[in-house]
Each structure stands twice: as structure tokens, then as C-alpha cells.
Amino acid sequence: MSTALNCNICFIGGGNMAQALIGGLLSRGLPATRITVSDPVEQVREILQAKDVHVTNNNIDAIRDADIVVLAVKPQVLSTVLKPLNGLFTDKLIVSIVAGAEIQTIAQFTGSELIVRVMPNTPALVQTGAHGLFAYPVVDAEKRELASQVLAATGLTLWVDSEAQIDAVTAVSGSGPAYFFYMMESMIRAGKNMGLDEKVATALTLQTALGAAQMAITSSNTPSELRKNVTSPNGTTQAALEVFDRAQISQNIQTALAAAQKRSQELAQELSDSAK
Structure with a gap:
């Protein structure tokens, strides 16, 4: 089976998330010579050139020899960036971290459905990200593994069962930090x-936040059980939690995440409409 470390990887867009992924891949042993980044901003190219990766402002040149193309541009420029590249993605795995861009929208611009859609989050910048991934069945197990390896360079990778669930991932982990x-x-x-x-x-x-997260990650107990273990009857923690309960904090958090999910759905629809 191929591994990401044996692939040529191109990034269209060299912003913070792309730089995080590039740093993670380099730390895992991917040679800098296998990475190409295309970005229109000279300052961004200079930052990346210091990492010894190839840089350019020509997207066509950038993707020519790529096995994997990571789309890391702003949603509002997606169509402008991709339309001139339509038809040039044959056999290339496209990994999109473009917020709100549905696979069908990207397929329309690229002429390919060999696409993995990813919802990352900003802790990827410190290699502790949480990434939700989805792809159509046309993306086989080997290519899914390649996508996982690219994202795993900066944190946890989890596949979801439907593209609609990406909106839930957005609400939980994308906006979660x-x-x-x-x-x-x-x-x-x-x-x-x-x-x-x-x-x-x-x-x-x-x-305390770091310690609580580390306990939740490493413990065999659930967060609910850990909370109960800290809460002594009639103690200080119980006094605070009773205030949370009276204010319906738990219900409000659930309502807030539902609002984030709805907004994610709306943004995806807006981007889809603009592509027509």
C-alpha cells in the first residue's frame, strides 16, 4: 500500500492550516522536495520557502506532478481558483479543507469526484487537531488511508458516515475550540x-483545562463519571454545578451547537448556489 510519505503533495493555498499540515508532514519524514505550495501572496511564499518546500504562484504548475492536492483556500475564492484547473485532476486525490465546500461543489469545479472533504480545527497548529473526514465510495480504502495520513500529521482523524455529518463535526470540533x-x-x-x-x-x-482534557483522554471513565468523581456531596464543586444546572448551561450548550450546525448547512448551501 502507498503511504503519504511516498507521494508528491501540493497545497493550493499556504495559510495557517496548510502550514500546520506541512509542518506535521515534514516532522513525520516527508521530504521537503515532495511538497509544493501555490499561493498568490509573496510573504506567504517566503515563509514556506524557508522550510525548503517548492513554492509558486502558478496553480497549474503546482498540481502537475502531484499525487495529492490539498485545497486550502478561502471559500469565497474557491471557484476563481479551481475553474481554470478543471479537468487537470485526473487520478489525483483531492483533500479539501475548504470550509463549507461540499464535495459536489468541488467536483463541479475540478471535474473529479476523487475528493476527501475534511473539517479540521485550529489546534492542528499545535499538532493536537481533531479532523472529521468524508468521501464518496469512488475514493477507495487506499486513498482514504492516504488522506488520513496527511491529516494525522496534525492530530486525530475520524471518518463520518455521511457528508451531512460534516456539519455536526463543524459544530462540535470545528468551532469547538x-x-x-x-x-x-x-x-x-x-x-x-x-x-x-x-x-x-x-x-x-x-x-486545569489541560489537565481535565488529559484525564478525559487517558481515563477509562467517561467525562460524566469523572465529573461525578470530583463532586463531593454538599461540597464546593456541587455548589458551582448547581448554579450551572439552574442556568440550564447544558441545554444552552446543546442549543448553541445546533445553531452552529445550522449555520454550517446554510454556508454550504450559499457556496453551492454561487457555483451554479
Whole structure:
């Protein structure tokens, strides 16, 4: 079976997420000579050139010898970028991290359905990302494995059963980091209000978030069980959690994620409509 480390990989777009993936691939042993990045911004090309990868501003040249093409452009420029390349993707695996771009929309622009759609998230920048992937049956097991290897360079990869579930992935993990940052902000503010120095409140909050996540990942207990283990009857934790329950925090979080899912669906429809 082929591996991503034996492939030529092209990135159309060299922004933060592309740079994260490139860094992850290089750290896993992919030779820099196998990576080509096309980006119109000279400053971005200079940053990437420092990694010894090939850089260009010509998308046609960039994809010519590629086995895998990673689409990493903004949704609003997708059609402009891809229309001149239509028909040039024969036998190339397309991995799209373009937010809201459905496979059929990308297929319309590229003339290929050999596409893996990915919803990544920003912790990929520190190699702790969570990526949801989906592809049509035309993408066989070997090519799915190649896509997994490209994304696994920056974190967890999970395949979903339908493209509609990508909107749920967007709501849970795509937007998810912001929810935790929001919680951190609130805890830091509370610590300051109770007299802690801001640096102390921040350090305690961030380490607690890291520790809780690490416990949840490594423990055989569920997050619910871990929460119960920390909650002594009539103790301090119970006092705080009772406030959360009275404010219906759990229900509100579920409502919030449903709103994110709906907006993801709307954005996908808007992008699809613009392609017609």
C-alpha cells in the first residue's frame, strides 16, 4: 500500500492550516522536495520557502506532478481558483479543507469526484487537531488511508458516515475550540473578581483545562463519571454545578451547537448556489 510519505503533495493555498499540515508532514519524514505550495501572496511564499518546500504562484504548475492536492483556500475564492484547473485532476486525490465546500461543489469545479472533504480545527497548529473526514465510495480504502495520513500529521482523524455529518463535526470540533476559550475567559475573569492576580488566574485556568482534557483522554471513565468523581456531596464543586444546572448551561450548550450546525448547512448551501 502507498503511504503519504511516498507521494508528491501540493497545497493550493499556504495559510495557517496548510502550514500546520506541512509542518506535521515534514516532522513525520516527508521530504521537503515532495511538497509544493501555490499561493498568490509573496510573504506567504517566503515563509514556506524557508522550510525548503517548492513554492509558486502558478496553480497549474503546482498540481502537475502531484499525487495529492490539498485545497486550502478561502471559500469565497474557491471557484476563481479551481475553474481554470478543471479537468487537470485526473487520478489525483483531492483533500479539501475548504470550509463549507461540499464535495459536489468541488467536483463541479475540478471535474473529479476523487475528493476527501475534511473539517479540521485550529489546534492542528499545535499538532493536537481533531479532523472529521468524508468521501464518496469512488475514493477507495487506499486513498482514504492516504488522506488520513496527511491529516494525522496534525492530530486525530475520524471518518463520518455521511457528508451531512460534516456539519455536526463543524459544530462540535470545528468551532469547538472557541467554546473552550470562552469558558477559559469566564474562569479567568471570575478568578480576578475573587482577588487573584490575572497571571495566576490565567495559569490556573489553562493548566486545569489541560489537565481535565488529559484525564478525559487517558481515563477509562467517561467525562460524566469523572465529573461525578470530583463532586463531593454538599461540597464546593456541587455548589458551582448547581448554579450551572439552574442556568440550564447544558441545554444552552446543546442549543448553541445546533445553531452552529445550522449555520454550517446554510454556508454550504450559499457556496453551492454561487457555483451554479
